[in-house]
Amino acid sequence: MLDEQGNQLGIMPIAEARAYAFDHGVDLVLIAPQATPPVCRAMDYGKYRYECDKREKEAKKKQTTVEIKEVQLSCRIDTHDFETKVNRALRFLQEGNKVRVCLKFRGREMAHQSLGQEIMERFADACAEYGNVDKKPTMEGRQAIMFIAPIKHTPAK
Numbered sequence: 001m002l003d004e005q006g007n008q009l010g011i012m013p014i015a016e017a018r019a020y021a022f023d024h025g026v027d028l029v030l031i032a033p034q035a036t037p038p039v040c041r042a043m044d045y046g047k048y049r050y051e052c053d054k055r056e057k058e059a060k061k062k063q064t065t066v067e068i069k070e071v072q073l074s075c076r077i078d079t080h081d082f083e084t085k086v087n088r089a090l091r092f093l094q095e096g097n098k099v100r101v102c103l104k105f106r107g108r109e110m111a112h113q114s115l116g117q118e119i120m121e122r123f124a125d126a127c128a129e130y131g132n133v134d135k136k137p138t139m140e141g142r143q144a145i146m147f148i149a150p151i152k153h154t155p156a157k
Contacts, residue, residue: 002031002041011037066098068147073103073123075115082119086126093130093150103137103144116144124148 001009001017004026012020017040021028027045030038069092071085089099101123103116120137127148134149 002039004042004044006041017042064096066096068098068100070100070102073101073119075103075105075109075112075119077119082122086123089123089127089148090130093127093148096150098134098150099127099131099148101137101146101148103146105142105144110142113139113144120144120146 001012001020003009004024009020017028021042024042026042029041029043029045029048031041032039069089071089071092073082073085077085089101092099101120103120105113105116109116117137124133124146131148131150133146135145135147137144137146
């Protein structure tokens, strides 16, 4: 058994441990039930739960959620439109979000999937400074889909 400060009190019967906790006005908490003999600690359980909840809230504050933003392309995209889409993807990557690049094939464009692959490669090369390809382009029905993940930049000192 452990006391409030974490000092070992030694092995004692459960009745004696309960009496110790009652005398000191604290709770008897089972810390390691699988240990032989089981380990108990005398502590203020309400204060313990409060501090655990506080630590969990702090950890949750420090978490960042990664959103997936989408950029849609087509096989017949012009250079200025392509640059606009690249700039939008770069802005998403700088914000720390993943980018889903979706290239849709319409009608007879399905016969020229190699053109779509070239556009996707050009797009990945244009975004290489701020992101790297997380998932290579794959065909799903009539569209090719690629994911780009942001690169973690370390701040310069």
